Amino acid sequence: MADYLDTLNDAQRVAVENLEGPMLVIAGAGSGKTRVLTYRIVHLMNNGVDPFNILSLTFTNKAAKEMKQRIALQVGRSEAKNLWMGTFHSVFAKILRSEGHRIGYPQNYTIYDAQDAERVIRGIITDMNLDKDIYKPKQVMGRISSFKNSLITVRAYNNQPDLQEADAAAMRPRTGEIYKEYVDRCFRAGAMDFDDLLLRTNQLLNQFPEVLAQYQDRFRYIMVDEYQDTNHSQYSIVKALAARFENLCVVGDDAQSIYGFRGANVKNILEFKKDYPSMKMFKLEQNYRSTNNIVQAANNVIANNREQLEKEVFTANPDGEAIKVVRTVTDSEEGKYVASTIFETAMDQHLEWSDFAILYRTNMQSRALEDALRRRDMPYRIYGGLSFYQRKEIKDVLSYFRLIINHKDEEALRRIINFPARGIGKTTMDRLTIAARENTMSIFNVIEQAQNMSLGINAGTLRKLEAFILMIKAFNVQIDSLDAFQMAESVVKTTGLVKELQKDSTPEGVSRLDNVQELINSMKKFTEDQKELADGDDTLNTFMEDVALLTDADKEDPNDMNKVSLMTVHTSKGLEFSHVFIVGMEEDLFPSGLSINTRSELEEERRLFYVAVTRAEKQAYLSYTQSRYRWGKVTEAEPSRFIEEIGDDYLDYSTPKSRRSRAMGSNGNDSLFGNEVLRSVKPQSGTAPVKQNSKSIRKLKPVSSMSSNTDLFSGNLNKGNIVKHQRFGLGEVMMVEGVGVNQKASIRFENGGLKKILLRFSKLDVVG
DNA sequence: TCATTGGGCTTTTTT
């Protein structure tokens, strides 16, 4: 029956079998934490605990989804469905939908993402006539965020002279006023930012004991993953909910605490025992993921940190290879080295692309790596960075949905009231805004009342405003009768959004249209999925509830299966790969130059590096360059201190053979790029400047408007032609095969790689 | 009111 217990080691099993009371699981990297979490839930259920009474909080939605699936394998889907599992944000966003009315929020409240929040703050700073160079919106936002995550309300702020003094000392004495105005504006817009989802949950549980009691009773067993990365606000929610039964299981690894910058508090895990003196501690110290070399190297690094819980991560795995350290001359060389090493290793050892990951400290580093991979036609996937849902065109569409659902959503309204252009300009918006502020009304509301308000807006504009409002209201009427997909189609057509996007035929414009199409497709899938469920709900409202909390990592794309993964070290937490490249191992970059001034910041960087190294199963590579493009300039770099901290025993410094410098004339053929890495030889200033291949693929001839004639193919496409494709942009014809309607061409596109295209169906312009 | 251009600023990490 309980055969899953047999798959666990002793430490894991006792943790899984400990069902009651407070407990702390310290789970070293790769020690089978997820397995313990899932089996413990299974074990709870097998011991008669109703899944309705289990709350499991994870760090990402993806983790929740995967865990649920694994549990479903053991207990069946219908049972697993009843578990409450998700991120703090998504679980409490849901609870706030049903309970938020008690603290003054509509059921259909909007979730402001970071961008929306920043725009609100920017607006406040402008309205208060403050200097944007002193009151930097991003910084002010960060400050407010840290208040919220520490449960410091506006009132609390005003009662704490030390906080006010700190802001005054930072030359921002009016931070408190901005904070207050920000909270007011969000509230009036019926909007919560990410931090509100937690702060307001706290408020709700504090102010309404009956609500607290209800959820305490419901969540009799609580589990929290990645506990080292919880902030005070999250801690406080957990504490309140667990207070009645104290069946609280927190899991984490203090050595992997990497979110201090956004308010995470390692003390939550370090001081768990203070809160629950009767707690039991379990340590998972055997690593199953990595070679012994990697485990020992990681241990060496983390030993440099002072503050940590005692533990000894070990493994029974073979030693494996030493960690390879490679130096290159420039960042584009680094990219080439990584790409070629992946290529060769994959071929030699018959590995999949998905066995490789490239990790970096900052998102900007991805560019050089992408270039190198693209040049070799190697498939890759970038995690994070600009998320799909943050793209302008997607946010525009979503803003329509938001405004339809919540008329008070001011950020959504500002975004779209004049997009597509309807002749509602800045002057009009200023007038409306002033009226809204004066009367504490929403802008939407002001427009509704505009006729009776003498706003000084001319009749023509007034009519346009009215038409806009009527359109939004008309959509709102349909919202319960149409499903999300039908609504979406209706919105993008009626508003002229699609037409607007179609106007732009540049590759970027085409890709924007594609993105909108993808969004709509995902909504179709959503409605279909919901219709299949007995208790499904396919309305736009439901679709929008989740969307603000989704990240790219959450959407599964079958096309993304076998690809090299590129991501920041932060994003890589919880993942593992056979071969891991950690690039940009340079002082000022990793560790970040902004984090080397205090001990605690540096220790967080070190934990970050620890996380990076422990992602690798078989082989880790570290690379650094002597010079790197930063802020549009070449900057000199020196190797990261973290490399030394690993210790020579676990490192292999053998820098690949130096590459003979290629003569200018030999016109670099793609396949020759960067098989080797320059030793330390700098390009000599005396010789002709060697062109760096950093430019992306060789520029294809520009489209001359004269020669761009649409040409229905009658077999006159030849190898070497430069063509323009409606969706893929410019490309070069590599091969033409077949005849008549079956004629196909292999075309190498500037950005999309090699594609085989059936000419009958393609709109291609020959441009050269 | 809208489109274009030039200047300034940015780069830490994200739910």
Place this chain on the structure above:
DNA sequence: AGCCCAATGA
């Protein structure tokens, strides 16, 4: 080098 915003002209 790229992005966003503000100022400028049509």
